[in-house]
Amino acid sequence: MTNKTRLRIWWALPALAGCLLAFAMPAQPVSAITQIPTPNPQPGSYGLEATKPKAPPKVGATIATPGNGSSFSTSPITVNGICPTDLLVQVYDNGVMVGSVMCKNGSFSMQVSLFAGKNELSAIVYDELDQPGPKSNIVTVTYTDTHFTAFGALVTLTSSYGRRSAATGSELGWPLQLSGGTGPYAFSIDWGDGTPMELKSQSLGGVVAIAHVYKNAVSYAVNVRATDVGGVSAFLQVVALASGKVDSTSPTAKDSADTPPPAILWTPTIASMVLLLPAFWLGRQSQLVSLHNKMLKERDVYKQKK
Numbered sequence: 478m479t480n481k482t483r484l485r486i487w488w489a490l491p492a493l494a495g496c497l498l499a500f501a502m503p504a505q506p507v508s509a510i511t512q513i514p515t516p517n518p519q520p521g522s523y524g525l526e527a528t529k530p531k532a533p534p535k536v537g538a539t540i541a542t543p544g545n546g547s548s549f550s551t552s553p554i555t556v557n558g559i560c561p562t563d564l565l566v567q568v569y570d571n572g573v574m575v576g577s578v579m580c581k582n583g584s585f586s587m588q589v590s591l592f593a594g595k596n597e598l599s600a601i602v603y604d605e606l607d608q609p610g611p612k613s614n615i616v617t618v619t620y621t622d623t624h625f626t627a628f629g630a631l632v633t634l635t636s637s638y639g640r641r642s643a644a645t646g647s648e649l650g651w652p653l654q655l656s657g658g659t660g661p662y663a664f665s666i667d668w669g670d671g672t673p674m675e676l677k678s679q680s681l682g683g684v685v686a687i688a689h690v691y692k693n694a695v696s697y698a699v700n701v702r703a704t705d706v707g708g709v710s711a712f713l714q715v716v717a718l719a720s721g722k723v724d725s726t727s728p729t730a731k732d733s734a735d736t737p738p739p740a741i742l743w744t745p746t747i748a749s750m751v752l753l754l755p756a757f758w759l760g761r762q763s764q765l766v767s768l769h770n771k772m773l774k775e776r777d778v779y780k781q782k783k
Contacts, residue, residue, distance in 0.1 A: 531604070531606065531608075533604065533608035533609060533610060534561060534564060534602050534603075534604055534608065534609070534610030534611075535610065535611070536561050536602075536610065536611070537560075537600070537601065537602055537610045537611035537612060537613050538558050538559065538560035538561075538566050538580070538585065538600040538601070538602050538610075538613045539558050539559050539560070539600075539613055539614055540556060540557075540558040540568075540598060540599070540600055540613055540614055540616045541557050541558045541559065542555070542556070542557045542558075543556070543598075543616060543618055544616070545616050545617055545618075546617060546618070547616075547618045547619075548618065548619045548620075548621065549591060549618060549619070549620050549621075550620075550621060550622050551622065552590050552591040552620055552622070552712075553588040553589055553590045553591070553712040554588065554589060554591060554618075555586060555587070555588055556568055556576075556586070556587055556588075556589050556598060556600075557584070557585070557586045558584065558585055558586075558600060558613070559583055559584050559585075560580035560583065560584065560585050560600075560602055561580060561583075561602060561610070562580055562581065562582060562583050563579065563580060563581075564579075564580050564602040564603060564604055564610070565577055565578075565579060565580070565602065565603040565604075565639060565640050565716060566578055566579070566580050566585045566587075566600055566601075566602055567600065567601050567602075567603065567639040568587060568589055568598060568599070568600050569598070569599050569600070569601070570589060570590075570591065570592060570596050570597070570598055571592060571595075571596060571597055572597075573635050574635060574636060574637070574639055575589045575590060575635060575713065576588065576589045576639075576713060576714040576715065577639030577640060577714065577715050577716050578698060578714060578716060579696060579698075579716055580602065585600075587714050588712055588714060589712070589714075590633065590634065590711045590712045590713070591618070591620035592620065592631065592633065593620055593621070593622075593631045594619065594620065594621070595617065595618075595619055596617070596618050596619070596620055597615050597616075597617050598615065598616045598617070598618065599612055599613050599614070599615050599616075600612075600613040601613065603639070603640070607640075630657040630658060630659075631657050631658070631709065631711075632655070632656075632657045632658035632662075632703060632704075632705050632709045632710060632711040633655070633656050633657050633711050634653060634654070634655055634701065634702075634703045634711035634712065634713045635653070635654045635713065636651065636652065636653050636654060636713065636715060637652070637654075638651065638652070638715065639715055639716065640715065640716040640717070640718060641715075641717060641718070642717070642718035642719070642720055643691070643718075643719065643720070644719070644720055644721040645691055645692060645693065645694050645719050645720070645721040646690065646691075646692070646721070647690065648688050648689070648690050649688060649689055649690070649691065649717055649719070650686060650687070650688045651686070651687050651688065651699075651715070651717075652684055652685070652686055653684070653685040653686075653687060653701065653713065654683070654684060654685070655679070655682045655683060655684075655685050655703055655711075656682050656683075657682070657705075657709075657711075658682070658705030658706075658707065658709050658711075659705050659706050659707055660679070660680050660681050660682065660705065660706060661678055661679065661680045661681075661705075661706060662678065662679050662680075662682070662703050662704065662705050662706075663676070663677075663678050663703070663704050664676065664677045664678065664679070664685070664687070664701065664702070664703050664704075665701075665702045665704075666687055666689075666699070666700070666701050666702075667699065667700040667701075668689045668691075668697060668699055668717070669697035669698045669699055669700070669717065670691055670692070670693065670697055672689075675687075675689070685703075687701070689717070691717070691719035692719075693719060694719050694720055694721050695719060696716055696717065696718045696719075697716070697717045697718075697719070698714060698715075698716060698717075699714070699715050699716070699717050700712070700713075700714050701713045701714075701715075
């Protein structure tokens with residue numbers, strides 16, 4: 478075997494080792510260890526936000542109970558009816574919002590406080606853009622209770638908002654309107670998220686500010702009761718919406734354990750380390766052979782010159 482032939486063989490060995498290395502590593506799916514960050518708006522750039530318009534609800538709610546012409550001697554009463562699923566239902570008494578609830582499975586049910594005397598009950602549905610649907614049927618009921626005569630006036634609790642929202646971890650404020658009765662007033666507030674009932678007091682009627690911080694991004698039924706010094710009460714039910722990132726303890730949150738962690742490809746790494754030393758040794762030997770052949774060639778040329 479000539480020197481040139483040996484040289485070709487030694488130079489071919491590293492290439493052969495590289496081919497073996499490529500075929501020896503099994504093909505596995507690549508998983509990125511570090512996710513590529515989403516670029517934030519940079520100085521001088523513009524951000525756009527768009528809302529896709531949609532038609533307001535075409536089907537409204539219908540009050541089923543109480544029946545028209547009913548009379549009551551206690552308050553609050555329960556109002557039931559049918560409605561389009563997943564829309565907000567707000568009930569009005571004599572044109573004043575007295576409660577709200579989300580429509581579930583095509584129906585709604587809530588407690589509302591009545592005014593003394595004649596009460597005209599109606600309901601309006603609202604979509605997620607707060608667009609109102611058709612007004613429901615009007616149900617007229619009468620409320621009489623001699624208990625209020627001894628203490629002066631009926632206590633009423635209302636709000637301009639049947640639904641308010643805030644980001645999770647941020648304070649959700651709610652202005653209420655309290656009138657009638659005799660102060661001081663005691664409030665009990667059930668925020669609907671399993672936290673202990675909040676208690677507070679206010680000496681006079683007027684605007685009552687309540688606030689709460691939610692941890693989970695879902696909707697909640699908030700129940701507020703106000704009682705005056707004489708024991709006369711008013712009740713209000715509304716809907717709070719916490720938006721933003723779903724907390725891991727939320728029933729709608731997906732368990733992070735379901736998402737497999739990024740896989741590190743150990744098999745190709747180990748195989749590369751194992752084959753690296755032989756490849757290095759073969760490359761080193763090829764360099765030595767090449768140097769040896771070069772020296773032999775220079776010796777032959779030197780002999781020919783002599």
